[in-house]
Amino acid sequence: MKTLECKVCGHIEFEEVNGPCLVCRAENxxxxxAEAINSPADPAALTDAEKKHIPQIVIVKECGLIPDECCTDVHVRVGEIKHLMTKEHFIRYIDYYLNRKFISRVWLSPEVCNPACALHLADPKGTITAIENCNLHGNWMAEAKI
Ligand SMILES: [Fe+2]
Incomplete structure (x- = not known):
């Protein structure tokens, strides 16, 4: 997997980029x-720090918010142990991807937001990727099949 990072805003893309950054619009x-996303030292034995940063994806099929149409509600929580949301240490945003293509960013404010968000997708098929950004500990990623 090739990981590309926007040197202006830190947004991550995979494999290739066509056009400006989809978050900050910077060109080229x-x-x-390869170090843009943190990964646990031993996925079978996560440390508490890793458990606080790796996103948890929960897919709720047919949430019902959009009547009579498919609406797949994709929740992301950071993390298995809840991450802090203080002014000094918080989750800045969560980026969503479908089949490794960026679809949306959710910004989170410290002290007000929980380290969690939801997106309502029309009819997704494939793999959801979530990348969260901690202001002190960088990017962490998780994936789930729909
Ligand atoms: Fe953190």
Whole structure:
């Protein structure tokens, strides 16, 4: 997996970029960075710090918010142990991808928001990716099949 990072805003794209950054609109701003997303040292034995940062994806089929149409509610929570949301240490945003293509960013404010959000997708098929950004500990990722 090739990881590309916008050097202006830190937005992550996978494999290739066509056009400006979809978050900050900067042109020609992506550089390959294999270290852009943190990964646990041992996925079978997560530390508490890793459990506080790795996103948890919960897919709720047919949530009912959009009547008579498919509406798949994709919840993301950070993390298995709830992350802090203080002014000093908080989750800045959660980015969503469908089949590794960026679809949306949700910004979170410290002290007001929980480290969690939801997106209502029309009829997604494939893999959902969530990348959360902690102001102190960088990017962490999780994926789930729909
Ligand atoms: Fe953190």
């Amino acid at each position: 701003a992506f550089v390959e960075n």
